[in-house]
Amino acid sequence: MRKLWILQGYFKNNTYLCSELSMLIYRRMKNSRLRLLLPVVLAILVISCGTNKTEDVRREVTLQTTKGDIVVQLFNETPLHRDNFLQHVQSGYYDSLLFHRVIADFMIQSGDSTSRHAAPDELIADESDVAMVPAEFRYPDIFHKRGMLAAARTSDDVNPDQSSSAAQFYIVWGKTYNDSLLNKIDSTMFEWTHGRHHMDSVARAYYREHPGTPHLDGSYTIFGQVVSGLDVVDSIQCCPTDDNDRPLDDIRILKAVVTL
Secondary structure, eight states: OHHHHHHHHHHHTOGGGHHHHHHHHHHHHTTSTTGGGHHHHHHHHHHHHHHSOGGGOOOEEEEEETTEEEEEEEOTTSHHHHHHHHHHHHHTTTTTOBEEEEETTTEEEEOOGGGTTOOTTOOOOOOOOOSEEOOOOOTTTSOOBTTEEEEOOOOTTTOTTOOEESSOEEEEOOBOOOHHHHHHHHHHHHHHTTTSOOOOHHHHHHHHHSOBOGGGTTTSOEEEEEEEOHHHHHHHHTSOBOTTSOBSSOOBEEEEEEOO
């Protein structure tokens, strides 16, 4: 019985595994001598999954980079992107990848697997997005403030559903905007979001006083935010780059680790 309670404690912190594990246990135990324990084990798993309310816990990932650590918190409001990112981190996918696209006062981008072994000065063309994640737009509740973590994607002409890359992400740096620029963005936002949105008044007021990237709102999925290490993001976004926005000196994710 003690092992069952240990199992419960483990899965309270790993709820996305519960459904698959439940089916595996069911298949293994239903025809074995342990079948009498099956209701107990499944009950413990159900309780464990049910008592861990995702809205109360936000998972965190630390990106250990050559410039320092960046800690990002993942949003439960975008569960597909949250779980996809966690799976990539836990598989070691991001380890040794470059920040291959950096634009000052805009954003820093990583996640292209071809950057892992890219030679100095080599052009890193964004790899085609074979694996995609359905869009999870949460505008206007979540918008492109400085420090937001979002999914990159291919352009609308080849990706009309605005689905996200399953691997590539960017972290917003941005800048403040005056009313004239915000008016221009508002005039095109309805088209960019395929008729879903005009600029929200709260977001508009924010961008007048605080940095961000309003022209991406409603058409790119934001799935987290930086909670520690904005100074590291700053040191990356202002670094010298070549004509293709690749930093002249490689900036690398040494390791990505789930820390909460």
